[in-house]
Amino acid sequence: MKDLTEIDLEWKIGLAQKGDGELLAELIRSDEPIKPILREFLADVVAGKIKLAVPVLRTRSYIAKSGRWLREKAVVRAVRVKMRDAGKERDKFLRTKLTRIWCGVYGTTPNDVEDYQRHSRRITPIPKPTAKPRKLRKK
Structure with missing residues (x-):
């Protein structure tokens, strides 16, 4: 069975084959030793056995997409939770008041x-708190 690092590495190699090599480049530049699967992939690229796709724009990369709305999403979720708790x-x-408060916390603006x-x-719905478990009747 594969461990989590191998699965992560295969995912990064897959992104690189599709033209998004930023995560794989970070891994290669790091001080970590190169794993055999990565060494084999790089050798195949250099030898011409694997053709990589045209690089994607920097704004379309996985890193750019994942970090785009993180702060704003956190503000929306925090406001929704507080409003639900207040009823x-x-x-x-x-x-409006809670949005301004949480924007200050997360370093973003209401706009x-x-x-x-x-x-x-689609905004992910916040699950409602579960009701207290019912007591079982004694027979």
């Missing part, structure tokens, strides 16, 4: 949060 999920004044909400297709 006022539709109070605009409270939402960026609004842009995130406008551009995100």
Whole structure:
């Protein structure tokens, strides 16, 4: 069975074959020893056995996509949790106040949060707290 590092390495090699080699380049530049699977992949690339896809734009890379809306998403989730806990999920004044507070915490602006909400297709629903477990009846 493969360990997690091998699976991660295969995933990075797959990204590099599709034209997004930033993560693999970081791994090669690091001080870690090169694993045999990576050494074999690099040898095949140099020998011409593997043709890599045209590099993707920097804005389309996995790193750029994953970090784009992190702060704004955290603000939206925090505001939704606080409003749900307060029982006022539709109070605009409270939402605005909480958004400003959490924007200060996460280092973003209310306008960026609004842009995130406008551009995100689906906001992951926050699961409601589960009810207390029922006691079993004694027979």
